[in-house]
Amino acid sequence: xxxxxxxxxxxxxxxxxxxxxxxxxxxxxxxxxxxxxxxxxxxxxxxxxxxxxxxxxxxxxxxxxxxxxxxxxxxxxxxxxxxxxxxxxxxxxxxxxxxxxxxxxxxxxxxxxxxxxxxxxxxxxxxxxxxxxxxxxxxxxxxxxxxxxxxxxxxxxxxxxxxxxxxxxxxxxxxxxxxxxxxxxxxxxxxxxxxxxxxxxxxxxxxxxxxxxxxxxxxxxxxxxxxxxxxxxxxxxxxxxxxxxxxxxxxxxxxxxxxxxxxxxxxxxxxxxxxxxxxxxxxxxx
Amino acid sequence: xxxxxxxxxxxxxxxxxxxxxxxxxxxxxxxxxxxxxxxxxxxxxxxxxxxxxxxxxxxxxxxxxxxxxxxxxxxxxxxxxxxxxxxxxxxxxxxxxxxxxxxxxxxxxxxxxxxxxxxxxxxxxxxxxxxxxxxxxxxxxxxxxxxxxxxxxxxxxxxxxxxxxxxxxxxxxxxxxxxxxxxxxxxxxxxxxxxxxxxxxxxxxxxxxxxxxxxxxxxxxxxxxxxxxxxxxxxxxxxxxxxxxxxxxxxxxxxxxxxxxxxxxxxxxxxxxxxxxxxxxxxxxxxxxxxxxxxxxxxxxxxxxxxxxxxxxxxxxxxxxxxxxxxx
Numbered sequence: 001x002x003x004x005x006x007x008x009x010x011x012x013x014x015x016x017x018x019x020x021x022x023x024x025x026x027x028x029x030x031x032x033x034x035x036x037x038x039x040x041x042x043x044x045x046x047x048x049x050x051x052x053x054x055x056x057x058x059x060x061x062x063x064x065x066x067x068x069x070x071x072x073x074x075x076x077x078x079x080x081x082x083x084x085x086x087x088x089x090x091x092x093x094x095x096x097x098x099x100x101x102x103x104x105x106x107x108x109x110x111x112x113x114x115x116x117x118x119x120x121x122x123x124x125x126x127x128x129x130x131x132x133x134x135x136x137x138x139x140x141x142x143x144x145x146x147x148x149x150x151x152x153x154x155x156x157x158x159x160x161x162x163x164x165x166x167x168x169x170x171x172x173x174x175x176x177x178x179x180x181x182x183x184x185x186x187x188x189x190x191x192x193x194x195x196x197x198x199x200x201x202x203x204x205x206x207x208x209x210x211x212x213x214x215x216x217x218x219x220x221x222x223x224x225x226x227x228x229x230x231x232x233x234x235x236x237x238x239x240x241x242x243x244x245x246x247x248x249x250x251x252x253x254x255x256x257x258x259x260x261x262x263x264x265x266x267x268x269x270x271x272x273x274x275x276x277x278x279x280x281x282x283x284x285x286x
Numbered sequence: 287x288x289x290x291x292x293x294x295x296x297x298x299x300x301x302x303x304x305x306x307x308x309x310x311x312x313x314x315x316x317x318x319x320x321x322x323x324x325x326x327x328x329x330x331x332x333x334x335x336x337x338x339x340x341x342x343x344x345x346x347x348x349x350x351x352x353x354x355x356x357x358x359x360x361x362x363x364x365x366x367x368x369x370x371x372x373x374x375x376x377x378x379x380x381x382x383x384x385x386x387x388x389x390x391x392x393x394x395x396x397x398x399x400x401x402x403x404x405x406x407x408x409x410x411x412x413x414x415x416x417x418x419x420x421x422x423x424x425x426x427x428x429x430x431x432x433x434x435x436x437x438x439x440x441x442x443x444x445x446x447x448x449x450x451x452x453x454x455x456x457x458x459x460x461x462x463x464x465x466x467x468x469x470x471x472x473x474x475x476x477x478x479x480x481x482x483x484x485x486x487x488x489x490x491x492x493x494x495x496x497x498x499x500x501x502x503x504x505x506x507x508x509x510x511x512x513x514x515x516x517x518x519x520x521x522x523x524x525x526x527x528x529x530x531x532x533x534x535x536x537x538x539x540x541x542x543x544x545x546x547x548x549x550x551x552x553x554x555x556x557x558x559x560x561x562x563x564x565x566x567x568x569x570x571x572x573x574x575x576x577x578x579x580x581x582x583x584x585x586x587x588x589x590x591x592x593x594x595x596x597x598x599x600x601x602x603x604x605x606x607x608x609x610x611x612x613x614x
Contacts, residue, residue, distance in 0.1 A: 035396060085576055090392055091339055092575050095532070098341075098525055099571030106565035218521065222403055229396065259414070262407020266400050273397050274388055 005134050007251050013140040013209065015247030016147030020202035021220060022227040022239045023154055024195020030171040030234015030282075031184075031191050034090050037097040038078065039199055040221025041104035046071045046200020047212040048108050051117045060122045064204035068197040075196025079189050087185075101217060109214050119207030139208060146205065150198070151240055158236060167191065171234040223250065226269040232282020241280065300446060310438040314510075317442045319550045320449040321506045326530040326542030327456050328499030333528070334537030335465065336492045337472035338387075339395050341524050342402030346382065346497045348519035349405060350375040350504030355422040355514040356415070364428035368505055372498070379497025383490050390475075402524050410516040421515030424508060435509070445506055452499055456539055459495065468492050469537075522564070526553075529567065533574050535581025544583050 025039045046067045053063035078100065086092040125139040158164035169177040170184045178184050203212070210216065227246050231238025246265070253264035272279060303316050325347055332338045353374040357367035386397040409416045416422065427435040435441040459465050470478045471485045479485050508514060517523070526549060534545025552570070557563040578585035 034392065082572065082576065089579075091395070092579060094392065094395065095339075095528075095575045096572050099568040099575065102522065102525070102564045102568030102571070104568075106562050106568065110562060110565070225396070225399075229400075259412050260408075261411060263404055266404045266407070269400050270385065270397070270404075273393065273400070274385065277389065277393060 003255070007255055008248075009134065009136060009140060011248040011251040012244065013143050013247070014250060015244035016144040017202050017206045017209075018223055018227055018247055019147045019240055019243035020150060020198050020205075022224040022231075022243055023150070023236060024191070024198040025224045026228045026231065026233055026235060026239040027167065027171075027191045028195045029228055031167060031174070032083075032093070032188055034093045034097070035225060035228075036192075036195070037094060037221065038101045038104065039195065039224055040217035040219070041101045042071055042075060042196045042199035043203040043206075043220045044108060044212070044217040045074070045104055045203070046196075047119075047203030047207050047210075047216065048112050048117070049200065050204030050207060051112070051119055051212050054119060060119070060204070060208075064201050067204045068201040071200030072193040072197035076189055076193040078196075079192035083188075083192075084185070101221070105214065105217055112212075114214055116211045116213035118211045119204070121208040143205060143209075147243075151236065154236055163190070222265070226265060229269045229279055230272055232279025235279070235281040238279055238281035297450075304439040304442055313438045313442050315550065315554050317438070317445045317510060318554070319547050320442075320445045321503055321510060322527070322530060322550050323543045323546035324449055324452045324506065325500050325503035325527055326534070326546045327452050327539075328496045328503065329527050330531045330536060330538075330542045331456075331459070331468075331492055331496040331499070333531050334541070335460070335468050335472060336489055338390060338489065338493075339528070340386070340398040340496075341395050341521070341528065342382070342386075342398035342400075342405070343496075343500050343527050344519050344521075344523035345402040345405035346375060346379060346500040347504040347507070347523070347527070348409060348514070348516075349378050350501035351508040351514045351518055352409060352416060352422065354505050354508045355424045358424050358426075359422050364426075368428070371505055372501060375501030375504070376494060376498060379494050379501070380490075382497065383493035387486060387489050387493065399521070399524075402519065402521065406516055406519040406521070409519050416516070419516065421513055424512040424514070427509045427512065441510070445510070448502060448506060452502065453539070453543075455499070460539065464488070464491070522567075525571075526567065529571050529574075533570065533582055535583040535585070538581070538583055541581050541583045545581070548582065 021039065021043055025036060028034070028036045028039075049070050050060075050063045050067040053066050054060065058066065082096055082100070083093050086096065121139045125142055128135040128137045129141060130136075131141075156164075158168060166177070166182045167187055167190075169180070169182060170187050174184050203216075223246055227239060227242035230245060231240070231242030245268075249264055249268070250261075253261040257264060304313055307313050307316070325343070329340065329343045332340050332343075350371050353371035354367050357370060358364060362370075382398070382401055385401060386394055389397055410418060412418075427441065429435060430444070433440060435444050467478070467483055467488055470483065471488050475485050478488075504518075507518070530545035530549045531542050532545070533548055534543065535541030549567075552566060553563055556566065560566065574581070580588070
């Protein structure tokens with residue numbers, strides 16, 4: 001397989017993982033109006049928890065679900081106990097999430113040490129499948145499928161259920177949603193739990209590709225941030241499209257211009273912030 | 287009157303530091319505190335007086351650091367290198383400001399974060415220019431008027447002079463009409479516009495002023511460490527600088543200095559005993575934002591007045607009245 005196809009396959013896989021990470025980030029940002037700077041930490045902590053569950057003998061999928069559940073509890077706790085105290089003070093909330101990200105990073109280092117922890121690909125998915133002209137590694141294909149399924153499920157949840165309608169109302173105009181009797185503060189907790197769970201889940205299933213290492217949080221958070229700025233906050237379609245754009249930019253940028261890889265990543269974000277602050281599909285500027 | 291006495295005492299204490307601190311290591315720590323205090327004072331212009339929270343100031347600090355280190359390592363003299371580095375930092379601040387002042391609030395914070403990360407990525411990856419992870423070594427410290435700064439004590443006095451200049455500049459700045467108009471743009475940007483002030487220009491100039499002092503701190507750090515690596519520009523460095531400003535108290539002259547003292551002491555002295563500096567940093571950050579949002583200096587003043595009033599008039603009402611002052 002040529003280098004280009006390999007890069008394209010990697011880009012699509014990274015795009016899928018990024019979507020799982022940034023869908024929750026985008027909803028939190030859209031609803032609560034804050035970039036949750038602990039989101040990369042949720043991804044890393046979830047991955048570490050998953051590695052521990054794997055060491056206990058669970059298989060990868062069970063470990064991913066268990067880790068997602070644990071992250072939902074942790075995320076909900078953070079929202080209820082800390083962010084709730086600072087209602088209406090967005091800057092203070094951002095700073096709290098920043099402080100928490102340092103604490104989680106150091107906690108992981110303390111708990112799991114500084115060496116990268118590899119996560120094995122599940123036994124049945126180690127091969128590769130021929131699809132048209134390319135051979136797609138099976139596990140990477142599974143990740144993309146999961147991302148698409150989660151995207152569809154989230155879409156149905158947001159567009160076709162009562163909860164989804166309430167979340168959309170909150171994203172569009174939180175004070176007005178309150179007036180109509182929607183308990184927006186409860187939505188905050190739900191969305192925060194959901195986002196943390198998705199991030200933790202992505203961390204575990206991304207493990208076989210990325211492995212788990214200190215600094216994973218700092219690698220993923222900026223990517224999620226760029227995706228959401230690019231796609232627009234609170235927009236699922238924006239997060240999906242942004243994830244794949246950034247997946248491609250990241251992999252091709254690293255391969256073609258390694259010295260300027262970060263500029264290639266951050267330049268589109270900067271351009272969007274300057275020219276179209278609400279993002280490609282967002283309804284309002286951050 | 288007590289104010290001037292306190293100021294004179296503080297100045298006396300600072301000048302005599304090398305006399306009563308025997309160990310050169312601790313003199314270096316005080317130098318570090320003063321260097322970071324200059325950075326925090328610079329950042330405070332934006333955070334405290336302009337109401338713009340920047341998460342990219344380590345970028346400006348680092349650019350000055352790298353510019354000076356690169357020039358000196360390339361064989362330039364210290365004086366032209368320092369002057370050129372200051373020119374570079376003003377130009378960088380201007381670009382930084384033009385890009386980030388498109389927004390305020392969270393948007394401003396994110397743009398500065400993005401630019402900070404770009405600068406970090408450049409330092410880390412543009413190996414031809416910056417040496418990547420290996421950083422740049424600075425062969426020597428400058429020797430103004432032939433006085434060597436190689437030892438910790440002479441260097442301390444050099445840093446002290448720059449620090450006092452920074453404090454004086456801030457004091458003048460805050461009391462100037464320009465400082466008043468900057469505070470106006472923080473509190474009532476629309477009214478300021480209606481009054482005919484150019485809010486954007488005021489913020490832009492404040493950003494240049496802030497960037498300049500951050501760059502000066504970067505220069506000092508470059509001479510202090512005689513080594514620059516991408517770590518200087520990392521997000522955690524920006525967060526540390528912000529913590530200094532917020533913990534000390536935004537929008538006060540003394541606050542950033544107290545904050546820098548706290549953070550540097552915790553980082554150097556405490557990390558000799560506790561292994562987990564970043565955990566502590568995060569925990570303090572969270573605690574201060576939640577419990578003492580106005581910062582340590584105003585917060586302690588509030589607690590002091592409150593307990594004083596309790597002593598004089600032990601009634602709950604008095605405590606409530608005095609304690610119900612400004613909250614962040």
